Structure formats: structure tokens, C-alpha cells
Amino acid sequence: MTNAIEVRGLTKRYGDVQAVRGIDLDIRRGEVFAILGPNGAGKSTTVEILEGYRKRDAGEVSVLGVDPGRPTREWRSRIGIVLQTANDAAELSVRETVRHFAGYYPNPRDPDEVIAAVGLSESANKRIRQLSGGQRRRVDVALGVLGNPELIFLDEPTTGFDPEARRQFWELIAGLAHTGSTIVLTTHYLDEAEALADRVAVIAGGLIVAEGEPATLGGRATAKALVSWDEGSVETDTPTKTVLELSRRYDGEVPGLSVARPTLEDVYLKLIEAPGE
Amino acid sequence: MNDAVNESVSDAVNETLTETAPPAAPAHAMPSALKLGLSRGMVETKMFFREKDAVVFTFAFPIILLMLFGSIFAGSLEGTGVTVSQLYTAGLIGAGVMGAGFQNLGIGIAGDRDDGTLKRLAGTPMPRSAYFIGKIINVLVIAFLEVAILLAIGVLMYDLDLPGQVSSWVTFAWVFVLGVTAAALLGTAASSLPRSAKSAAAVISMPFVVLQFISGVFIPFTQMPEWLINVASVFPLKWMCQGFRAVFLGDDGATLELTKSYELDRVALVLAAWVIGGLVLCLTTFRWKGRRDG
Numbered sequence: 291m292t293n294a295i296e297v298r299g300l301t302k303r304y305g306d307v308q309a310v311r312g313i314d315l316d317i318r319r320g321e322v323f324a325i326l327g328p329n330g331a332g333k334s335t336t337v338e339i340l341e342g343y344r345k346r347d348a349g350e351v352s353v354l355g356v357d358p359g360r361p362t363r364e365w366r367s368r369i370g371i372v373l374q375t376a377n378d379a380a381e382l383s384v385r386e387t388v389r390h391f392a393g394y395y396p397n398p399r400d401p402d403e404v405i406a407a408v409g410l411s412e413s414a415n416k417r418i419r420q421l422s423g424g425q426r427r428r429v430d431v432a433l434g435v436l437g438n439p440e441l442i443f444l445d446e447p448t449t450g451f452d453p454e455a456r457r458q459f460w461e462l463i464a465g466l467a468h469t470g471s472t473i474v475l476t477t478h479y480l481d482e483a484e485a486l487a488d489r490v491a492v493i494a495g496g497l498i499v500a501e502g503e504p505a506t507l508g509g510r511a512t513a514k515a516l517v518s519w520d521e522g523s524v525e526t527d528t529p530t531k532t533v534l535e536l537s538r539r540y541d542g543e544v545p546g547l548s549v550a551r552p553t554l555e556d557v558y559l560k561l562i563e564a565p566g567e
Numbered sequence: 568m569n570d571a572v573n574e575s576v577s578d579a580v581n582e583t584l585t586e587t588a589p590p591a592a593p594a595h596a597m598p599s600a601l602k603l604g605l606s607r608g609m610v611e612t613k614m615f616f617r618e619k620d621a622v623v624f625t626f627a628f629p630i631i632l633l634m635l636f637g638s639i640f641a642g643s644l645e646g647t648g649v650t651v652s653q654l655y656t657a658g659l660i661g662a663g664v665m666g667a668g669f670q671n672l673g674i675g676i677a678g679d680r681d682d683g684t685l686k687r688l689a690g691t692p693m694p695r696s697a698y699f700i701g702k703i704i705n706v707l708v709i710a711f712l713e714v715a716i717l718l719a720i721g722v723l724m725y726d727l728d729l730p731g732q733v734s735s736w737v738t739f740a741w742v743f744v745l746g747v748t749a750a751a752l753l754g755t756a757a758s759s760l761p762r763s764a765k766s767a768a769a770v771i772s773m774p775f776v777v778l779q780f781i782s783g784v785f786i787p788f789t790q791m792p793e794w795l796i797n798v799a800s801v802f803p804l805k806w807m808c809q810g811f812r813a814v815f816l817g818d819d820g821a822t823l824e825l826t827k828s829y830e831l832d833r834v835a836l837v838l839a840a841w842v843i844g845g846l847v848l849c850l851t852t853f854r855w856k857g858r859r860d861g
Contacts, residue, residue: 376683381617396595
């Protein structure tokens, strides 16, 4: 089997609100897949269905070959979930917590090695209550990867981080990808998706509105470039030609010159503006 | 710094694309629910005693009250040879057992639901029964220590006589087991009532305090209106305390009871009914998700 996750025609309704309106998704084994989307777009609902936390209304879903609507212990031992907001086990130390959770898995990694891998060796004997927000998330990651999972879910892992902590966290996640595990990441940050993901899907209005590699998403690679300078700007398919012309006009340096392709953020904002009706 | 990060990130991405072999599927056996339940029991107990608020709230409260009441009310009850502090010792043992089960679990599980403990556990291969085994161990440890300390205070400071006959200890054992079970099941069911961990202490403690006042822990039944006694008779605390009085006050104290008897058969019946009712409530109402999780 080449796909870690296969979804066909997934729907979910809460009362009057149709949160997920027919999602198809294939996530390959070993890839880092990012799911982007505004709040309330159906992103969390979709992921929670994949994680076995939530029941779906309709559709076919297979996660590691198992229907997550009927989670078994064996299946749970093959996936790792890094929660978005948890403040549990505050009175245990990092090492106590990781060792305890290791006991849940049939074939866990070495707890001390996992603590070292997430960069918490020096805080291993600290109570979790005493950790900073960033350190807490590292504990979450440690617990998520402890069972040697084939598939890891990361739900908005760097929300509330300062820029440096985010960079460090990205390294940690990039390191996880080395191990060959499939990683499914939801995030609000487009730079995060661009740095980490092999492929991304954008969910808006309960549907996937775009899917692909970050560099080419939504026709990004073939879009017109924006050439701007102090006295004007122009969108063009041939920016080099425009720059040469400008250079000639100004006889050398063009004041305030910049050439930009749409960023992932530009593409994303355009995509979620008009969710597929 | 940035370059180094970007490099390692792109390294990782390349590596992912070239690496095709997924991690090996687990060939090891799943750990047993009982073993994990014991492991959770240890962790739960450790966490309980490290959280000073909870220790004072559920554990130390009856002990403090016993010392207080024992110092204030020194006399004995007429015609029985039973002292007021002995009466309080028996009553507070009942309240202590109920506190360890009902209050501790009601607030504790509401907290677990709110702070992500339940969600995290539900996402692991831990069998759900292990969580409850852990909570039962936690409650038994607290209740057992509580009773031991209250008894020690009663014996050392207030001349409480520990019963000599085996039959009294048999009574103690079944009142303790039925009482702690009923209280723990009710606490588990009640944990779904509070909207958040913040409101849990109030929502769970309020009815418990009221119940202690009407169930003869602090105020003898002889000083209460009949309708209030009838209300108290519906709930398990009155019967737990009555059972413990039978154990520790002996035949002399029976004359203090409303019916001049400890009615142990009714104690057993009512507590057993609450065990069954509590179990049904737990099975039908227990939620692994918080309200915010939908």
C-alpha cells in the first residue's frame, strides 16, 4: 500500500452547519503533508476524523489501512497524535510522564532518547507545570512519537511560539521526517507549510480548494511577476524584459526596484476568498 | 542561523522523498489493561499528593474538622458512655470515604476532561479500562489512608476503642468497600456536570457539604426535622456513617440512632442500590470529550 491515508467523499454535519462537504484526499507514505485553512473551514474536523476522535457522517476513510471510525488498540499504537492544547500531567516530571506513556505501547522508543531528541534532556526532572509553552509542546511531541508511529498528526504545533522557538521546532519536525514516518500537519502559518511540507492542501468552506506542492500551489509558479519601483508597478509574464527596459529608461539603477512572484500567502488568501461553491 | 535551519529542513524533505521504507509494524504484544491500570494508579496517586490544593481539599479536610470538633465538644452523650468526639470520628470516617470517592473523583475527572488528559489518553493505545482502574486505586489509597489517620486521631486523642471482634471488622470491610464504590461511581458520573475544571470544585463540593450536614456527620439526627432526615435517607452518606457508627460505637451507641438500631441490612441494601445506580449513570453519561471539543 503506497498511501498512508485515503479519503473519499468525506462529510460531517453539526446541526445546521455542514462542516465537511465532500473531501477526497490521498496522503502518501513517508511524506510531510500540510493542511491549511482558516478557522471553521473544516480542517480540524477532518483531522479529528482521521485521528479516530470523531465519527463521520459519510464517505470512505482509510488510515494505515484501517477505518478510524472503529479504532483498535493495535491501530492506535501505529499512530502518534500531538495535541494542540493540553495542560495535563502538570505535577509529573518530564521523565516520569514520558516513561509512563511509553508503557502504553507495544514497541516504544527509549524514553530518555526521545527526551533527548526533543531537546528536553536538561529539563527531564522538571515538573511539567514549570516548563515554558515551547517546552510543553516538546513534551507533546515526545509523547506523540514515543510509540514509534508510522503516522504522526501535528495539530498547529507552533501556535503561540516566538520566531526563534518556531525555527527550532521546525528543525525538530524536519528531524522526524528523517525517520520515514508520514507526517500530517495542520497550521495557520504559510511559511511553516512551505518550510516543512512536501505537499499541501487548502481547505475552505468544507472542501479542498487546492492541493499540490507549496512551490506550485494555485498556479503560483506560472503566475505573473510583479515588478515595482518608486514611480510605478506592473504585472508581467516577462519580468526580465521589463527590468531591462526600466534600466534603460533610468540609465542604470532603477530606484526602489523589486521583482516578486506571489507568495504562498498571496495564493492562499486568494484561494480562501472564494471557497468552491 | 536561518540558513542552517533551512538547510536542515530541505535535507529532511529530500530524505523523506528518497526514503521509502516505513517503520516496521509492531510485532510486540499489547501491554495488559491490568498492568497499565496499576501503572496509572501509581501516577494518579503521585499527582494527587503533589497537588497541595487537592490534598488539603479532599484529604486533610475531614482530619482538620475532627481535630476542631474534638477540641470544641468534649462531653459525652447521656446514658451511653459514647463521647461526642467518638461520634464525630465515626461520622467523619464516612465523610472522608465519600470525599475520597465523590469529591476527589468528581473534581479530578472534570479536570482531566478540561486539561486534555482524557483526550490525550483516548489517542493512545491505552485501554480505557486502565484509566478507571487507575482512578479506583487512587481513591482506595486516599480513602484507606484517610480512615487510618482519622482512627489514629480517634484512638490517641479521643479514647475511641477499636472493636475487638472479627465481626465488627467484617462489617467495617463491607461498609468501606460498598461506600467507597458507590461514592466513586457517583463522583465519576457527577464529573460530567461541571462546564469546566474551574467550576468543578463548586459544583461538586456544594452538594457534598450539604449532604454532610443533613446526613448526621456534624449534626445528630435527633436535632433535625423529619423531612430532612427523609431526604438524607435517599443518599448513601447517611448509611455509610451509620455503618461506621455500628463498627466503632458498638451496642452502647445504638440507642442514639433514631430507630435504636444500626439497621445494617438497610445500610447494605441502600449502598448496593447506589453502586448499581451509579454504575448505570457512569455507563450512560461518561464523556471522554470536554464541552469545548464538541
